[in-house]
Amino acid sequence: MSRRPYVQEVSRTAWFFKRPRYMRYMAREVTCIFIGIYTLILLVGLARLSESQVDYEAFLAALRQPSSILFHVLALAFSLYNSFTWFNVAPKALPIQIGEEFMPDSVVAGGHYLIWVALSLFILYWAGVFGS
């Protein structure tokens, strides 16, 4: 009786199409492309800010292009998906044990959401979005 194990092939480029779970993971991962490009946009803005008022205001004007608005909407959607997936799994990395019990995941994740909302509102207020 001979052994001849059969090695099952795994597609390197298409494995994630096989299960919705994997697709959601890849969606989470590709958020980095949008957030990365956005970070580079912020960097450009910083560069213009350091040059002159004229340069900076040209940057703000460039932001008003339709392609920029489209990018912002997409980036916001991906960034929110990143945030929610991050908050939901954060409790797994740092379990908080109190006596024999652990703080429930929902509490830790909920804490993240609360901080996010509070911080976002604060930043919007600081930026003057809610009027002077």
Add this chain to the structure above:
Amino acid sequence: MSDNRLEVRQVELEILRYNPETDEEPRFQTYTVPCVNEWCVLDALNHLKDNLDPTLAFRWSCHMQVCGSCGMMINGEPKLACKAMLRDYEGMIRIEPLAHFPIERDLVSVADDFMAKLKRVKPYLIPGQPRTLEEGEYKQTPEQLQRYRKYAMCINCMLCYAACPEYGLTPKFIGPAAISLAHRYNQDSRDGGRDERQEEIATTEGVWECTFVGACSDVCPKHVDPASALQQVKVASTVDWYLEHFMSWVKK
């Protein structure tokens, strides 16, 4: 309303067959098996083997989700055949051996790689100091037990390896169960072997191959939550790294 729990249900099973002595490649074979609606997939397979096709090979033992023998892909999901209930499936059920492992024969997969990895992580208590009989037994509080209890529930069923895409892409990855077991011992107050285990799991093919997909925890039948163990190992290994490098810098 009639109680149809004991009614016979004709279940179509599409099973991946592979005979190393005669086949070049695996192929699907379909069976129609008369089942009772209350059965699990393992019951259907056993009825098939006893009455329809004695050549079908598959592993099983306890039939109660504690031995970890009957892991297989059921409609593309890694499951224990004794836990997958027929009443949760409609139409044809596709059954294949566990993904990411070589196929020995039919639904039997080659578990050697996992066994070797299990051994590497030293999944046993390594005392920090030698202990004499006169010192008596270790004492452990309920709080100390809770630190690792979840991770001690692993039944080595390998479903997490079948679910983990990184293991599928990089077979040298030590993997969820082995690393979770290492973590289980690292967290045990009786243990002093953490440094030894870190040499295995704080490596590139150890925890750092993990990208926190989380599929392992999704499929674990014993709620071990290996994904959480791996993230905790990453945090601990990062703290270690900074401490080690800082201490060696301070010593200069």
Add this chain to the structure above:
Amino acid sequence: MTKSKKSNKPIIWGTFAAGGELVSLVTPVLILLTLLAAAGHVPAMLGYANLHAFAAGWFGKLAIFVVLFLSLWSQAHRLRITFYDFGMRADTLVAFGVYLIAAIGSLATVMYLARI
């Protein structure tokens, strides 16, 4: 004594974890701010005078640096993994590429902040 096989990944993972935490908390609202600007309603702090004054102060410089630095490195690391997951296996090459961009971005940030 044999050399330890332990990885140096922690140095990038620690940054990734910190950066990921920061990005998850502040990036959505930052995008919202520039989206408002893009829609023609530039928030007060994004006006040249206010923003320049903010970036001129030590806190502003620190905040801008931390946000850009952590965002660049955390997203670069995730991009490296994304390439791998998409089947591009030349990990060392990809790592070099993405971290180079993050490094250049970080240096540029310092440079521009120094000019304000």
